[in-house]
Each structure stands twice: as structure tokens, then as C-alpha cells.
Amino acid sequence: MPSLFEPIEMGSIYAKNRVFMSPMTRAKATPEHVPTPIMVEYYTQRATAGLIISEATGISREGLGCPYAPGLWTQEQVEAWKPVTAAVHAKGGKIVAQLWHMGRVMHSSVTGMQPVSSSATKAPEPLHTYNGKQDPEVARPLTKEDIARIVNDYGNAARNALEAGFDGVQIHAANGYLIDQFLRDSANHRSDDYGGSPENRIRILREVTEAVIAAIGADKTSVRLSPNGDSQGCIDSHPEQVFIPAAKLLNDLKIAFLELRELGPDGTFGKSDQPKLHGPIRKVFTKPLVLNQDYTREEAIETVATGVADAIAFGRPFIANPDLVHRLEDNLPLNKDNIQTWYSRGPEGYIDYPFAR
Template identity: 85%
Template sequence: MPSLFEPIELGSIYARNRILMAPLTRARGTREHVPTPIMAEYYAQRAGAGLIISEATGISREGLGWPYAPGLWSQEQVEAWKPITAAVHAKGGKIVAQLWHMGRMVHSSVTGQQPVSCSATKAPEALHTYDGKQAPEIARPLTREDIARILNDYENAARNALQAGFDGVQIHAANGYLIDEFLRDGTNHRSDEYGGSPENRIRFLREVTERVIATIGADKTSVRLSPNGDTEGCIDSRPEQVFVPTAKLLNDLDIAFLELREPGPDGTCDKIDQPKLHGPIREVFKKPMVLNLGYTRDEAVETIATGVADAISFGRPFIANPDLVRRLENNLPLNKDDIRTWYSQGVEGYTDYPLAR
């Protein structure tokens, strides 16, 4: 039986265990979305993970509405990421960049631009800005010319990621952001080739993935999906009919791995009572599959041992436990994270959590 603590190959990446660090927005960049030096220590502390998936990282100013989050569209950002990836590699770790376009989940006070999406909809709740939370705005529907431009942005960000020293990228297609908005019929109201049928709604993700693969290779490309229920008002009437074909497409494109964020009815953040789709997805996606959200140590061990998934990504436990892999392997107690410092700009609650004795 496979073990949570044994190595796995994720495309071109040799991961020394099957415990991945899930992407975690921590807001420690500058107002210009440039990474800062304290991020090198933070990620290096967590290099014991088989693979670190970076915090969501913007592909463009248009698509990055989270205050103090980092980007990957400029040379200044590339240079600022280099010491961070080098610090992870110096500890024997691996790290990929999660590429992010937030779609309608941005506020114009952060980006200086009207939010965009597949259709003229708006987020259901107030959005983070530099001046606190503000009411969402109606998104401008993307034209075909806009879509072509955004595909170029993904290509540029993927190329920049390798230049910055990342071992690959993950395309963020989950959590109610731009690609997810295209996938779901609750937010995609288009009548052209990007809307209507599941095949058409998948088209944008297919084109993004094909462009990234053409730029850096399939063995360095992964995707994150959230195939269940309502996420930030983004919902589909028949999720199995869109997400299973999506997984089959990604399998045929030969991506390195697929990560599924699957909240349950008892989740600490999202609470979703729709059936999870990792079973049907597993039937069509034959490459490594990673599951995420709310796993305990014992649940993770069993999920790998029974072959339900190939790896587990942990999010919040990595915030307060930089040595999470050692704690899980030795069944040691976990530190508790402090929600007050999730998105603050200092070292408190970022690089000062203690290691297990």
C-alpha cells in the first residue's frame, strides 16, 4: 500500500513525500504586488513538504484584486521571487507558482480597472480592498479579443515562473475565480463558443492549459479545481456533467497532476453538502490526483493507503506548523493558527510559529 510519507513523481517533480502545501494567500507583498524578503524565510521553513504550491499569484494587474498579494507579470516581480525559490531549493524543497486571475472577485479600487468575467455578473459579498471591504461591482463581459489577451498573460506568467526559479505552475481554476466562472452555468451566461454546453464552458480552461503547456511543458503544468457546490456565488446546476469531462480533458493533455478542493458539510471555511466528485473524476483522470480540505492525519493516511488519492494538500495546518511533515509523521500535536494574522503584513503569525520539540 502506498504511504503518505513516501515519494511520488508529479510530472517532472520528484516529491519526497505526498504531503503538499496548499496555496495560502498571506498578503505579505507590496502594494505593487512585489514579493518581499520575509517570504523567503516563510517558504523555506515549510520546504519539508513534498511540494509547495505557492500562494495565488496574479498573472496581471487586471486580475489581481487582493491587497498585498504577489504577481508574476513584471521583471521586478520575477527578480523578487528568485531568492524565495532559491531558499526553498536550498532546503531540498520543490515549489510551483499558482497562476491566478480573480475575474469578478476584484474591486476597481485595487486594480484601477472594472472587474471582468465571462458574463455581466457580480460577486455575492463585499471584496477585500486597501480600505477594508467594499461592495462588489458588476463585471464587464470579456470579448474574444480580451480572452486572447488573457491567454497571453497566462503564457507570460508561466514563462516568468520558470525564470523566477519555480519548478512548475498550477493553473488556479477553482474557488469562484475567472476560470471557475467560465466553467459553471450559474455564472457563465454566454451564447458564443465559450458558453452554453459543458464543452463550450470548458473551452477557456482548455485554451489556458494548452497555452501554458506550449510554454513550459505538460510535465510542469498542474490544475486546481473545486468541483462541488457554491463557491463565492459560483455554482453549477449539474457539476458532474462539467467537471468529469474537464478532468478527462486534463488527463488527455497529460498535465502533471490535478488538485481538487472539496469542502464537506462540516468544513471550517466553506460548508457544502453536494456529493464529492473525486470518485467519478478518478475514473477518468489517470495521472496523480491530489485532494484538499480538512483532512486529519489519520484521514490522509487512509486516503493514500486505499488509493483514493495519490497525495493530500494541507492548507491551514501549514500556517502554524512550518514543520508539519515531521509532526504528521511522528503524530505530534499541532500549533493553532491565529486568524488575526492571516493577511497582516508583518512577521507575526507568519514566520514566528515554533517548531515541535
């Protein structure tokens, strides 16, 4: 039986164990979205993860409305990421960049532009800005020309990621952000080639993935989906009709791995009564499958051992436990994270959590 603590190959990426660090926004970049030196220490501390999936990283000014989040569209950003990836590699770790376009989940005061989406909708909750939370704005529906431009932005960001030293990229198609706003019928009200049928709603995911593969290769490309439940106002009435074909498409494109964030009825942040889809997705996606969301040590070990998934991505446990792999392997107690410092600007709650040894 496979073990959570044994290596796995995913395309060109060799992970030394199957405890992955999932993407988590920590807001430590500059207002110009340039990574800062403190991020080197943060990621290096966690390099024992089989694979680090970076915090969500903007593909363009238009697509990044999160204060102090990093980007990958300028040369200055590329250069600032290089010390991070070099330090992770020096510790024997692997790291991929999660590529992000937030769509409607952003405010014009951050980007200087009206938010965009599949349709003229708006995010359901107030949005973070440099001046506190502000009410969401109605998004401008993307034209076909806009979509083509954004697809190209993903390809450029993927090339920039490799120049910055990343081992690959993950396309963020989950959690209610732009691609998810196309995938799910609660947000996509279009009647053209990008709306209506599941096949049409999947189209932008296919085009983005093909553009990234053309830029850096399928062996360095992965995707994150959130197939069930509500994510920032995005939910689908029949998710199995959308996400199983989407997974089959990604399998046919031979991406390196697929990560699923799946909500359960008792989730810590988000709950859903919609069934999890990793079972039927596993039947059509034969490449490595990574699962995420509230896994305990025992659940993670069993899920990998029984072949339900090939790896487990942990989020919040990695905040407070830079040595999470060691703690899980030796069944040691976990540090508790402090939610008040998740997005604070200094080292507290970022690089000062203790190691077990």
C-alpha cells in the same frame, strides 16, 4: 500500499513525500505586488513539504485585485521571487507557482480597471481593498479578443515562473475565480462558444492549459479545480457534467497532476451537500490526483494508502506548523493558528510559529 510519507513523481517534479502545502493568500507583498524578503523565510520554513503550491499569484494587473498579493507579470516581480525559490531548493524542497486571475472577485480601486468575468455578474460579498471592504461591482463580460489576451497572459506568467526558479505552475481554475466563473452555470450566462454547454464552458480551461503547456511543458503544468458546492457565488447545477469531462480533458493533455478542493457537509470554511466527485474523476484522470479540504492526519494516511488519491494538500495546518510533515509522521500535537494574523503585515503569525524540535 502507498504511504503519505513516501516520494512521488509528477511529471518532472519529484516530491519527497505526499504532504503538500496548498496555496494560501497571506498578503505580504508590496502594493505593487512584488514579493518581499519576509516571504523567503516563510516558504523556507515549510520546505519539508513534498511540494509547496505558492499563494495565488497574479498573471496581470487586470487579474490581481487582492491587496498585497504577489504577481508574476513584471521583471521586478520575477527577480523578487528568485530568492524564495532558491531558498526552498537549498532546503531540498520543491515549489510551484499558482497562477491567478480573479475575474469578478476584485474591486476597481485596487486594479484601476473594471472587473471582468464570463458574464455581467458581480461577486456576492464585499471585497477587500486598500481602504477596507467595498461593495462588489458588476463585471464587464469578456470579449473573445479579451479571452485570447488573457490566455496569452497565462502563458507569459508561466514562462516568468520558470525564470523565477519555480519547478512548475498550477493553473487556479477553482474557488470562484475567473476560470471557475466560466465553468459553472451560475456565473456563466454566455451564448457564444464559451457558454451554454459544458463543452463550451470548459473551453477557456482548455485554451489556458494548452497555452501554459506550450510555454513550459505538460510535465510542469498542474490545475486546481473545486468541483462541488458554492465558491464565492459560483456553483453548478450539474457539476458532474462539467468537471468529469474537464478532468478527462486535462488527462488527455497529460498535465503533471490535478488538485481538487472539495467541500463536505461539515466544512470549516464552506459546506456543500453536492457529492464529492473525486471518485468518478479518478476514473478518467489517471495521472497523480491530489485532494484538499479539512483532512485529518488519519484521513490523509488512509486516503493515500487506499489509492483514493496520490497526495493530500494541507492549508491552514501549514500556517501554524512549518514542520507539519514531521508532526504528522510522528503523530505530534499541532500548533493552533491565529486567524487575526492571517493577513497582517508583520512577522507575527507568519514566521514565528514554533517547530516541534
